[in-house]
Amino acid sequence: MRILIVDDEPLVRIGIKSAIDWEAQGVDIVGEAGDGEEALRMITETVPDVVLLDIKMPKMDGIEVLRAMKERQLPVQAVVLSSFDDITYVKEALKLGAFDYFHKPDMNERELTAMLKSIREQFGSQQAPARTGANAPGSRKEQILYDALHGNVHDLSAETGLKEGNMYVVLFKIKDYQAVIKRYTKETESILPNTVQNVVGEILSTEKEVEFLRLNEQLYAVFISNSELKSLLASLTRVNKMVQMISSALKRFVNIDIVLGISDWFADFDGISMGYEQAGRALSQQFYHPETSIFYYQHLRQKSESVYQQADVYLSQMKSALREEANDRFLELLSTWEKFLEQEECMEEKDVRKVYEGLKFMIGESGGKPSGAVQEEVAGLEGIHDFQQLSAAYRTLFEARFKHRHDLGFKGYSQLTRNIMEYTEEHYAESLSLKLFGELFHVSPNYVSRLFKQEVGQGLFDYINELRIEKAKVLLKNYRYKIYDVAEMVGFNNQAHFAIVFQKYTGFSPKQYRKEEV
Template identity: 85%
Template sequence: MRILIVDDEPLVRIGIKSAIDWEAQGVEIVGEAGDGEEALRMIAETYPDVVLLDIKMPKMDGLEVLRTIKDRQIPVQTVVLSSFDDIAYVKEALKLGAVDYFHKPDMNERELTAMLKSIREHFGSQGASARIGTGTVGNRREQILYDALHGHVHDLSETSLKEGNMYVLLFKIKNYHTVIKRYTKETESILPNTVQNIVSEILSTEKEAEYLQLDEQLSAVFISNSELKSLLASLTRVNKIVQMISAALKRFVNIDIVLGVSDWFADFEGIRAGYEQAGKALSHQFYHPDTSIFYYQHLKQKGEQVYKQADAYLSQMKAALREEANDLFMELLSKWEKFLEQEECMEEKDVRKVYEGLLFMIGESGDSPGGAVSENAAVFGEIHDFGQLSAMYRLMFKERIKTRSQVELKGYSQLTRNIMEYTEEHYSESLSLKLFGELFHVSPNYVSRLFKQEVGQGLFDYINQRRIEKAKVLLKDYRHKIYDVAEMVGFNNQAHFAIVFQKYTGFTPKQYRKEEV
């Protein structure tokens, strides 16, 4: 595989080149470019299989490079490099044909190796143009089908497919990581070969049906129905084939599969779009782990407002972390996760990257997003269920926040730490110097003097700040009346709560609630 690195920052290019042993990975770095114009010139000169492309560059940015690659139909796969705040650009890049993206702060051996693995799985170890040999009739048919999936329609007359009421199906082995444990290192290749043999045998008795194994987990089935005039009849036939494949694999290999089915299309030119549709349908297993078949035509079409809302939640979560408003962050996290469950507007890989980015922001100085989950990488890699993944990350967020709080308290005396921890747990109760004196067996005056000396602010100023932070979260929920919120955070008087709230935020509680809608 040949790779070209494109980034205007020399240190980034050096970091990518030195992050892993590329030669050991079977990769040749054919060059590097510092802007978009130079990138296009080097693509024409070096013929890379993959371009690692920065989005924001001088002269010509990454999006312009992608448009040019698309317009000229240059046969190269592009992986976009971005920062955490480049989500809108990343979405546009994917629309323009980028196959994947990853964040520059994630740049480490694990992320780069995963990127290589993903490209090899989808485009082959030698790049898209040399994935399958042409030495045999079987391999030539595979090459023709593979090229059709990626928009290069040629010689399909050599297959059994005909134009008319066509579909693309994608299926993968359910719980693959568990299934593969039945096999040893020496015998694990038996599984994909067996799947290929079984499915090929089933389709050999079907007219206008072809099979292509994309990797050890993922396969494609092409079905055309040129003799059927009715879409209902065509879909009925597709469902019959789906049931035959599922039943045979369950019977002979004891594996379950998950399928994504495209919408119908009329001719060979629609194969690439059908492939993308089947992939989008299949990706929804992330939100519905117990469902076995997904139809693209049944998916809810998302408006631009949905994606804007998802971006807004992400911006709010990052802002909360920067302000160290941990309670607000956890509240927003819950809303974002509930929103994703309702709208299903983000794919699994994108959700994972958001989680890792947020975890990176929480982590102590020196952490990397990849390092944050490295100790549990195998476990995380085997989870493809949004509910389970969110539960694990939520646990890690809480642990990291707790650790960060403990680190922040290390510079204080044991008494001050005890006061802060007690305040965090009992902010809604009546707190006083006398209470702390009795709890920790010291004089109230000593509590007041020591706290101000170590923290730099009076104890009640600190307590009120903590109460107002809690109130800001509660005010976002309209089920709580303002006087209820006042009570819930330790104020016996709504008027006093309003005065203190305005002192620390610049808004009355009512104004703040309106501003945050």
């Protein structure tokens, strides 16, 4: 797969290029562009499969680029990069054919890898090579089944036991996979998917018109046709029997529970990709019903456009409350939105997570948490796949951040000033500059300087130096640290500069201060 990166911010382009091992993912980054005009030229020259496209850029923005791509019928999948406040532009981009979108603030390795997988799954037979590696189809039959799931139907009658007539696709995944995999060591964790494959393959081996395919470590597909059964009731009864056989065998021999999604019936091989999509949508309902084990596509309620519009209204209201710093009103609106989702079940897990992460970004950083604690927080949220638990976890996080802000005395400052203060609190030991803050928060360096002095009453670097000196005072009390160590630990490049600044703010040299404290 060939990817072109388009963003007017060099740091964003660097971040994307270094986020994951692209070569290991089978990806070739063919180039990068800093504006829309350059992007269109490079798309024509390099012919990428995917373009990561920023919305707000000079010369031509992302929307204009998408329109041009559509008019020229360029065979490229576009994934839009946006800030959280660009939701209107995102909707326009999706209407113009964008494949998906990322919020730049919460883009990470997991998101990027999932995007690649989604594009390969939807366009794999046209754009991506046949899969290789641990999860690749191991035979021609498996490759044929894999292709059929993605709309490329060929040789099914000759190479598989399937026949056209009353067909279904069943998807199943291991319930509480992260907890289950902890039973295994790093060296033996690959045993689990192989064991599942062997057990299911064995119990289905004697069944007519049934095929089985492992998609990855957690997800498996079963294809069932019922050409000899004339009624839909008889066909569904047979499908339910297969489902019970699989569940019982895995519980008995591997001691695991599974969750299943069952498609509606379809008549012929051309319906397999539709059945795959239906089974996936059915399976996704576990997010709202974690205690249920079997989900049927035919039982899903179809949502009207007004339901999605109402969800957008709640989201806009929550964003407005955050901009106005009406924290209590935000939490009330959050509860209303969550109750609405529980009732309507109109958003999939990945989209709910994007909203929560966007709200988290608007509220601001965690304020002084060690990086390890932040990583644990992220890992903890990623491990939750139950809507009620996820909403409770994010509410706790939001409330903690509101409290932290209040404790720091940020009330009355603008969002930008609070963000700068919180970032400084966490990164005071690093190199800080107006240019860095401008790039981080998408404003000009001069505006950062002017606004900070206007609201706080002192220059930004006076504020940073005061913070560094306060941190240094604490460290100087500990004789394990040499003075030059303390200087480096609080963000000064050399001991001489540290001594000058310390004298300015305290009236003492670092050495004198240490003696006075003793």
